[in-house]
Amino acid sequence: MDLILPYLATLAIFFFVYNILTWGLNIQFGYAGVLDFTFITFVACGAYFSGVFALGPGQKSTGFEWILGLSWPFPIALVMGALAAGLLGIVIGLIAINRLRSDYMAIVTLATGTVIYGLVSNYTPLFDGFDGLAGLQTPFTQWLNINYNQFTYLWVGFCAVVMVICWFIAQRILNSPLGRTMRAIREDQEAAEAFGKDSVRVRLIAMSMGAVLAGVGGALLMGFIGAFNPAGWTSGETFVVWAALIVGGRGNNWGGVVGSFVVAVLVNEATRYIPPIPGNATLIPTVRNMLIGASLIAVLWLRPEGIIPEARRRFYQLPLLPGRRTPAEGVGSAGS
Amino acid sequence: MPEADPFLRVEHLSHSFGGFKAVDDCTFEITRGTISALIGPNGAGKSTAVGLIAGALKVQAGRVYFDGHDVTRLPAYKMARRGLLRTYQVSREFPLLTVMENLLVPPPNQRGESLLNALFRPSVGRRQDAALASRAVDVLETYGLLPLRDEYAGNLSGGEKRLLELARAEMASPKFMLLDEPMAGINPALIARLDGHIRRLRDQSGITFLLVEHNLDVVERICDQVVVMALGRTLAEGSMAELRQNPEVVRAYLGGGLDERAVG
Ligand SMILES: Nc1ncnc2c1ncn2[C@@H]1O[C@H](COP(=O)(O)OP(=O)(O)OP(=O)(O)O)[C@@H](O)[C@H]1O
Ligand SMILES: [Mg+2]
Numbered sequence A: 001m002d003l004i005l006p007y008l009a010t011l012a013i014f015f016f017v018y019n020i021l022t023w024g025l026n027i028q029f030g031y032a033g034v035l036d037f038t039f040i041t042f043v044a045c046g047a048y049f050s051g052v053f054a055l056g057p058g059q060k061s062t063g064f065e066w067i068l069g070l071s072w073p074f075p076i077a078l079v080m081g082a083l084a085a086g087l088l089g090i091v092i093g094l095i096a097i098n099r100l101r102s103d104y105m106a107i108v109t110l111a112t113g114t115v116i117y118g119l120v121s122n123y124t125p126l127f128d129g130f131d132g133l134a135g136l137q138t139p140f141t142q143w144l145n146i147n148y149n150q151f152t153y154l155w156v157g158f159c160a161v162v163m164v165i166c167w168f169i170a171q172r173i174l175n176s177p178l179g180r181t182m183r184a185i186r187e188d189q190e191a192a193e194a195f196g197k198d199s200v201r202v203r204l205i206a207m208s209m210g211a212v213l214a215g216v217g218g219a220l221l222m223g224f225i226g227a228f229n230p231a232g233w234t235s236g237e238t239f240v241v242w243a244a245l246i247v248g249g250r251g252n253n254w255g256g257v258v259g260s261f262v263v264a265v266l267v268n269e270a271t272r273y274i275p276p277i278p279g280n281a282t283l284i285p286t287v288r289n290m291l292i293g294a295s296l297i298a299v300l301w302l303r304p305e306g307i308i309p310e311a312r313r314r315f316y317q318l319p320l321l322p323g324r325r326t327p328a329e330g331v332g333s334a335g336s
Numbered sequence B: 001m002p003e004a005d006p007f008l009r010v011e012h013l014s015h016s017f018g019g020f021k022a023v024d025d026c027t028f029e030i031t032r033g034t035i036s037a038l039i040g041p042n043g044a045g046k047s048t049a050v051g052l053i054a055g056a057l058k059v060q061a062g063r064v065y066f067d068g069h070d071v072t073r074l075p076a077y078k079m080a081r082r083g084l085l086r087t088y089q090v091s092r093e094f095p096l097l098t099v100m101e102n103l104l105v106p107p108p109n110q111r112g113e114s115l116l117n118a119l120f121r122p123s124v125g126r127r128q129d130a131a132l133a134s135r136a137v138d139v140l141e142t143y144g145l146l147p148l149r150d151e152y153a154g155n156l157s158g159g160e161k162r163l164l165e166l167a168r169a170e171m172a173s174p175k176f177m178l179l180d181e182p183m184a185g186i187n188p189a190l191i192a193r194l195d196g197h198i199r200r201l202r203d204q205s206g207i208t209f210l211l212v213e214h215n216l217d218v219v220e221r222i223c224d225q226v227v228v229m230a231l232g233r234t235l236a237e238g239s240m241a242e243l244r245q246n247p248e249v250v251r252a253y254l255g256g257g258l259d260e261r262a263v264g
Helices: A004-031 A039-054 A074-096 A105-122 A148-174 A177-187 A189-194 A199-225 A235-248 A253-271 A283-302 B046-054 B076-081 B099-104 B115-120 B122-143 B158-171 B188-205 B216-222 B240-244 B247-263
Strands: B006-017 B020-031 B035-039 B061-066 B084-086 B176-180 B208-212 B225-230 B233-238
Touching (some): A105 A235, A177 B115, A177 B122, B006 B208, B035 B046, B035 B188, B046 B208, B099 B122, B122 B158, B158 B176, B188 B208, B188 B216, B216 B240, B225 B240, B233 B240, B233 B247
Parallel strands (some): B035 B208, B084 B176, B176 B208
């Protein structure tokens, strides 16, 4: 019992965080068709910035150095991390999103992310380079006077609350005329432009809102682990979020829940029982990535639209004006 | 004929793909309130000209004036916001949106498209959608598409997609419709219905039309004015009857079949 509960709590935290991440990528790709191949960069941005807002000042003399170091309360640091990620989303979006060529998005996001990765991991004054941020006190523990296990349960609750807020953000966008326009742009950018839709602006909104959710997820990880460094956001991690979204089903947020459950819970759970083999330190992450890849291939073969496909919006779901007659259902197919 | 009021004027428009001049010094005028046709042999540069006017292609040389303004450099979405709506030679429906949703995308100035309204005041979008959906029901009824409202647009037949294209265009409430072969690949009964819709829109909503069209019966029936293009150039302008007398036009496009009819 003493071991099981904290373990389940940890799984729940990763599940919740991955929900937020897949919803973020869903806003970018599932709604608006933006091929963001550097999603993890936004997660990192949220983690780093929430970290430097919450951490105390870094001192070069002690071998820890980073910008800011403001010792702000963690919830405010989380918001700052999310905002920083949203801004980065606009910056990368401005580089990658083009009115005439949408086929460059994937390669441009990947390239931009690689540049940022190189910069952050080598330029130590920013976030302490390869060593990264470390030493963040678990939030709320001092204030509430609780131990680490209690903190873990508290963090499950905190993540759940944040996750619900993110769910509302994602759902409200999806179900608004903005979401409809995003999906239209995803389906046919040029045709949407022919109806007066500014596809670059709309895709920038999707890019930055997705990045905000990524940043929130990153901040939650930062608060939980207390440390963050470049080993945690290699480009392979972007693939994990993509796999979760494709496996679960894009264009609807329940798909993201299923996908992150498969990828963040089932696969992790399955690889937990692999015994450590001496000399094979990377065995578990390797097997994990193989399992994720295999589930992705299986879904693409058997059910390419994902386990939960995008829901069709039926007409009776649309609110008509009061008093407006609703045409009888099931009239049959259109005559000539 | 009343004093000409050019709604659209194209001057010395040219465009090449690589070294190939698809549109080469093309010049014509479209009078407000008319239904006009742009005709010409395959590869004459009609669709390219449509793309240039609509802002989907960058103009390399020449000018486009729309509604009294120079719009040569405007991108497609700004042209649409000025009231020019173009359709494509191949239907460009949003396949994974339902027919109904396809009709809710075009209307301009949707307040629910603002991020702040979407996040904090969803009722704004819902209320506007309610009004738009009611209008869309009427439009769908007019085009006989109402029973298909919940179908994915990608699943419609070719002819149904053509109807959807025009229904969507109507939802955008434009001032000018630039239709690239709206009747391509549909049966004669449906053609009669489509040209009825075009005339209705002109008469009721005062929309000016320019159609790219190969079906000369349709052109004859509904168009007031015809522009002929060949090899990227405007060859002639006038009524269908005038063009039949023009030996250049007959040689370039109308050919033998129509000579017989001109005689008969
Ligand atoms: N994107 C492109 N790249 C290269 N060549 C092109 C491109 N688009 C059109 N062309 C060429 O330009 C010429 C004009 O094409 P366009 O589509 O404008 O003709 P059209 O008059 O619309 O013909 P149709 O009646 O067959 O539709 C053709 O020879 C075509 O091959
Ligand atoms: Mg053409």
